[in-house]
Amino acid sequence: MRIRTYQVGLLFLLILLWEWGSRTGRLDSFFFSQPTAILARIGAWFSGGEVYRHLYITGLETLLAFLFGTLFGVVFGLWLGLSPRAALVLDPFIKALNAIPRVTLAPLFTLWFGLGVLSKVALGVTLVFFVAFFNTYQGVREVNPLVLANARLLGASRWALLRHVYLPSAAGWIFSSLRTSVGFAVIGAVVGEYLGASAGLGYLIAQAEGVFDTTGVFAGIMVLMAFVLLLDSGVGALERQLLVWQVKGGAG
Amino acid sequence: MAMVMAKAVVKVEGLTLRFGAYTALFQVNLEVAEGEFLAVVGPTGCGKSTLLNVVSGLLSPSEGQVYTFDEEVRGPNPKVGYLFQQDAILPWKTALDNVALPLVFKGVPLGQAREEALLWLEKVGLKAFVHRFPHQLSGGQRKRVGLAQILIPNPQLLLMDEPFSALDIQTRQRMENELLRLWQAGNGGGRKTVIFITHDLEEAIALADRVVVFSAGPGSRPIGEFPIPLPRPRDVAEIRLTEGFLRIHREIWGLLRKEVEKAYED
Numbered sequence: 351m352r353i354r355t356y357q358v359g360l361l362f363l364l365i366l367l368w369e370w371g372s373r374t375g376r377l378d379s380f381f382f383s384q385p386t387a388i389l390a391r392i393g394a395w396f397s398g399g400e401v402y403r404h405l406y407i408t409g410l411e412t413l414l415a416f417l418f419g420t421l422f423g424v425v426f427g428l429w430l431g432l433s434p435r436a437a438l439v440l441d442p443f444i445k446a447l448n449a450i451p452r453v454t455l456a457p458l459f460t461l462w463f464g465l466g467v468l469s470k471v472a473l474g475v476t477l478v479f480f481v482a483f484f485n486t487y488q489g490v491r492e493v494n495p496l497v498l499a500n501a502r503l504l505g506a507s508r509w510a511l512l513r514h515v516y517l518p519s520a521a522g523w524i525f526s527s528l529r530t531s532v533g534f535a536v537i538g539a540v541v542g543e544y545l546g547a548s549a550g551l552g553y554l555i556a557q558a559e560g561v562f563d564t565t566g567v568f569a570g571i572m573v574l575m576a577f578v579l580l581l582d583s584g585v586g587a588l589e590r591q592l593l594v595w596q597v598k599g600g601a602g
Numbered sequence: 603m604a605m606v607m608a609k610a611v612v613k614v615e616g617l618t619l620r621f622g623a624y625t626a627l628f629q630v631n632l633e634v635a636e637g638e639f640l641a642v643v644g645p646t647g648c649g650k651s652t653l654l655n656v657v658s659g660l661l662s663p664s665e666g667q668v669y670t671f672d673e674e675v676r677g678p679n680p681k682v683g684y685l686f687q688q689d690a691i692l693p694w695k696t697a698l699d700n701v702a703l704p705l706v707f708k709g710v711p712l713g714q715a716r717e718e719a720l721l722w723l724e725k726v727g728l729k730a731f732v733h734r735f736p737h738q739l740s741g742g743q744r745k746r747v748g749l750a751q752i753l754i755p756n757p758q759l760l761l762m763d764e765p766f767s768a769l770d771i772q773t774r775q776r777m778e779n780e781l782l783r784l785w786q787a788g789n790g791g792g793r794k795t796v797i798f799i800t801h802d803l804e805e806a807i808a809l810a811d812r813v814v815v816f817s818a819g820p821g822s823r824p825i826g827e828f829p830i831p832l833p834r835p836r837d838v839a840e841i842r843l844t845e846g847f848l849r850i851h852r853e854i855w856g857l858l859r860k861e862v863e864k865a866y867e868d
Contacts, residue, residue: 499678500686501707503682594735595736595737
């Protein structure tokens, strides 16, 4: 509880400092805007209703990138985790693909999939996929060999091993990667929008930047931040539901 | 014991097992009769566990053959129940679902499997803990879950690899007594055949019909066997104080001691 007080205090202190700085001219409000103006802008966006369309688009792109990236990553990670041969063959390809800075793919995706939702989802998937893949792969490889031997002797089929041993064992890894994945899915969506789109929070920020409207840029950033925090807490709650069997150290 | 008459459930013939250049077992011959409780003792690191890993099919022999129920063991042996030294139950399943699991693997519907699992958890004294996850149970309780889990599919051959060695002495003796009780009660049919690995000679004598002593590794093999004609049912704590027990203990210890010393010298 005391920690919370400090946190809120620190937040207010920073905001006050910012507000004071921009009001007294110590911070140029052309470059740094000011908290009250940003708050007013956010308020106007929500009361005017125009922000909902952008939120919806970014939300949709994030969700799709997150779902498909995770799905492909988990399936691929299970496959390579269970067939060491395939993993050896594909290893250099995976490393090479993962070495590509994803932002550079955005122009290609825009060309291939157009200015709409699809190109952003594709960008997000390339980011999320590798996170989910590496974690699933690791999770499968680190299955306790004794638990595995035990399940085999108890008569588990290949499918049963996957369902009762490999997947639950990898679940911890997969879930810890989901928090990261959500962030990456948002990055994919927003960067894609920023580079070429007709809607979305990234587009909103790019528009504001185009007319040197720092208040609009900051307002966009704040809305995005809240959006990601909300998603993150959602995934966190899901994780706690599904991983009740894990030993938890300390209070969460 | 009429060992000559009873059918051999396990036959190990000329078994050699190497890990690279290291020979764990060398030319091992061993037979275990139906319904017999066999204890295998030997110094730590003598390859006793390796023997069980071969009988269970988790390892393949470098040379020689292993038969269980007159069939050569190839790959994971579905006829054995194997209780490992460390916990091998699934940490993401409750006690109930862990015990139900072997039946689920056999295609029994979950509800029915859970009903039967509940009966087994009662038999091992865990009725109050059915919905706990392994990390919420004590070491002894986790062993009971493991025991119920391997017993529920009713295997006729039990392999136990120092299963109680990590437990404190009181818990350990309770578990040993419960094992004997479950074993003697049988389960729709005669007693199961048991191979029980331990480095604790007292435990071996208290539990078994016969004790086989393995030599120190590398190239471990049986170097002596002793029938244990102590009456049953036994209480493992009390039987240790009897004259018969002490006499057998002295006799086997004479042989085992040399091997233990050898293991320390290397």
